[in-house]
Amino acid sequence: MIKKFIRYLILGLGLYALIATLVITFYKDDPQAMIWQDREAFNERYIKKLSIDESVTLNTVLDYLGSPDLTYAKRNKDQVWQIIFYRTQHKTSDGITTxxxxxxxxxxxxxxxxxxxSAYSTFQENTR
Structure with missing residues (x-):
């Protein structure tokens, strides 16, 4: 009786570990489905990991973080400047992201x- 219980316990724990590993490995976080506190933390973690050494494109960021909270774009001669904003810190509970x-x-x-x-001031300087 005890052997059977231990066997089922080990089998259950093994199955639980397998399912947890599969979820962690293959489940992609969806920022659009997160509550605002989780999304803020998710955005902040991603932005902190950015490096100037690697080539990061606008599409890469949009694919990972989803739609930005604010966005502005301007063309200056042959250059296109675009600034996108993701909320990373809560200031006021007014329902508006600033x-x-x-x-x-x-x-x-x-x-x-x-x-x-300094991103926004640089955007303004380069799009006058």
Missing amino acids: MDECTGLLFKNGELFLWGP
Whole structure:
């Protein structure tokens, strides 16, 4: 009787570990389905991992983070500048996402150029 119980217990734990591993490995997070607190943390983690050494495109960011909270784009001669904002810090519970609650990612011709607090001022300087 005890051997049977232990066998079922080990089988159950093994099955649980297998299912948990499969979910962790193959389940892609969907930022659109997250509650706002989780999405903020998800956005912030992704943006903190960005590196200037690797080539990051606008489409790569959109595929991973989903639709931005705010976006602006302008053409200046033969260059296209686009800045997208993702909310990364909560300030006011008013139901409106503002720039001071977001981190900006600046793209020049579809390639990540700059991100962080100076991204918007650089966008404005280059699109006058």
